[in-house]
Amino acid sequence: MSPASRLRCATSPNPRRGAVVVRMEAVPLLSYMRTYIEGKLPYSYPPGPFTPGTNGIGRVAAIGEGVVAFRVGQRVAVNPYWLANEAVREPAQVLIGLTGVSADSAPMLAEFPHGTLRELAEFPASTLIALDGLDSLTSERLAVLGKFAVPFGGLRRGRLAAGETVVVNGATGYFGSAAMLAALAMGASRVVALGRHFEPLQALVELGRGRVVPVVLSGDAGQDVEAIRTAAGGGADLAFDMVGNAEDANATLATLRSLRRAGRLVLMGSMLVDLPIPYRQMLQNNWELIGHFMYTPADYLALVALVASRQLPLEAVELKPYPFAALEAAIDEAGRMQGLQCTVACTESAEAWD
Structure with a gap:
């Protein structure tokens, strides 16, 4: 049928x-x-x-x-x-x-x-x-709203607070782009948008009105970590990974290593390979790794409240x-x-x- x-x-x-x-x-x-x-x-x-x-x-x-x-x-x-x-x-x-x-x-x-x-x-x-x-x-x-509900639930699980710096891996994707707008609506002072190509990132920068910084990933692990940390002003408080069907873990690991001490990384993507966790770095930096699926009813209600208050512009989509x-x-x-x-x-x- x-x-x-x-x-x-x-x-x-x-x-x-x-x-x-x-x-x-x-x-x-x-x-x-x-x-x-x-x-x-x-x-x-x-x-x-x-x-x-x-x-x-x-x-x-x-x-x-x-x-x-x-x-x-x-x-x-x-x-x-x-x-x-x-x-x-x-x-x-x-x-x-x-x-x-x-x-x-x-x-x-x-x-x-x-x-x-x-x-x-x-x-x-x-x-x-x-x-x-x-x-x-x-x-x-x-x-x-359906485009925002998933990443919004992840940002809330990651305890995003107003004034924090957020890195979004997969920022040009269907959910990643929504995560960027949601983070701004939740009060992030800076959002570092990661992607493979500059042009789609530039569109996000224009929407961010000075609060979005693009980083084009090179594939070189050390170079990417340095670029992300510089764009984040020394390191991010929260990283959000929404990469789709990735066949290597380099971008996600670079996102993790861009965190400040006691930073959090929320995983909500669909990576096709294992993520090799740097045990010693995790320990020394008090990093928190959070796997998260979907959202709670309370998340959805909070999302609707942001839209009703005009803090989240659905018309940007x-x-x-x-x-x-x-x-x-x-x-x-x-x-x-x-x-x-x-x-x-x-x-x-x-x-x-x-």
């Missing part, structure tokens, strides 16, 4: 207890959506028929028993990261509309197999974020909207996304078609 035909398979607005049916209005697309729907990724797909689609913006169409915080007609963000609400040390977890995460996640995938690329989609109430007070922003513009009827073309466009771009499948609106 094609993605477009899946969209028409709408569920009836009769949610189960603890669940909410959402009428979808805007859905951001993953860059690898085409590969995903062709079944070419080593993911845990739902066991039966399902609809893909992770994040999204929509309006509540129906509410199941036991749901108290939402109302019909309310605009909400759909958060695909669902953890089982059970008092155990390691609750099962999935990304709804994408993959299982933990080894015991199959029952969760079967319970809520459908993602956001449906006209009407049912989700656990715990995965929704209220968007009250954001009426001035269109749903397709708010769909950009170049929006590429497509009507749901042109979903196949939208998926192809998503595969070409770079940096601060976001491809969104959406219903017709003023922003989309001006």
Whole structure:
């Protein structure tokens, strides 16, 4: 079944207890959506028929028993990261509309197999974020929240404080570019943006208004460490690694070695090789290495608050909207996304078609 035909398979607005049916209005697309729907990724797909689609913006169409915080007609963000609400040390977890995460996640995938690329989609109430007070922003513009949620969760896990210097490895990527803007919104005094080419870094510098310093990585470990530390004014307080599918660890190790004493490095990328940790340097410098996956509900609420206060400019992201009827073309466009771009499948609106 094609993605477009899946969209028409709408569920009836009769949610189960603890669940909410959402009428979808805007859905951001993953860059690898085409590969995903062709079944070419080593993911845990739902066991039966399902609809893909992770994040999204929509309006509540129906509410199941036991749901108290939402109302019909309310605009909400759909958060695909669902953890089982059970008092155990390691609750099962999935990304709804994408993959299982933990080894015991199959029952969760079967319970809520459908993602956001449906006209009407049912989700656990715990995965929704209220968007009250954001009426001035269109749903397709708010769909950009999905681009920020992941790196924002990592920066919060890294305890980024106002006035600190941050290094972002993979700054020109889909999530890395969002991490740079999020760090500025959270009060970073300086963001060092790392990349392989100068031109895409320059676009980030212009957005930073004097607070973003670019470093073009050379591949020479010693040279790169020195360049990063110089750009950071002697060393960074926090480093954020969002490198995608890296086949060597040099850039990540250079990022680590650019830290000041007691600095922190958050790993959220998808490196394809092992990371050889310099044991003695870690010890002598009191460095902290943090592996982090996704974000918490509190992170998402804080992200929405930053947007509502206009501290995080969603309009800095170049929006590429497509009507749901042109979903196949939208998926192809998503595969070409770079940096601060976001491809969104959406219903017709003023922003989309001006």
